[in-house]
Amino acid sequence: MEKYFSQGALDVFLTPIIMKKGRLGTKLSVLCKPGDVKIFAExxxxxxxxxxxxxxxxxRIIALRETAKVNTSYGPIGIKIARLAPGEPVLRxxxxxxDCKAAxxxxxxxxxxxxxxxLKAAEALQESLEP
Structure with a gap:
């Protein structure tokens, strides 16, 4: 999966499936930009x-994403802030x-x-971000 991400895949996932004749298989799904289809097919x-x-x-409809860092007792940890549009309330x-894994x-x-x-450190930040 890392190879696909390093080539620019937006997401990669594996799904267990039952194929014809009842055989077990794994479906590989790669989400990419239309211009990258040939690269991933090959x-x-x-x-x-x-x-x-x-x-x-x-x-695809995606939320607007902002990034920030919050201070924790384990050091600064990055967070993603999701909104529908600039100035809209924070979704999550x-x-x-x-960052969490490294800490x-x-x-x-x-x-x-x-x-x-x-998440607790981000709650205070969220209050200051609300319009």
Missing amino acids: LILKETSSLGVRIGYQN ITPEYE AKTYGIPISRVYQET
Whole structure:
């Protein structure tokens, strides 16, 4: 999956499926920009046992994202702030997983502990961000 992300995939996921004749299989889904379809189709054909690639186009609506850092007892942790549009209320604030993971490893604690503390620190920030 890392190879797909390094090539510019927007998302990559695996889904367990039952194929024809009841065989178990895994569906590889790669979300990418329309201009990158050929790159990923070729990569899938070269890197997997698949003999074909199904391509579908979908519209996508995404929330506006801002980034910030909040201070925690484990150091500064990045957060993503989601809104529908500039000046709109905050939809949600999400701690950056990689920052939480690194802090958890440094302090020898569960990621969930860092995540929860980051959410608490973000609550105060959220109040100041509301229009």
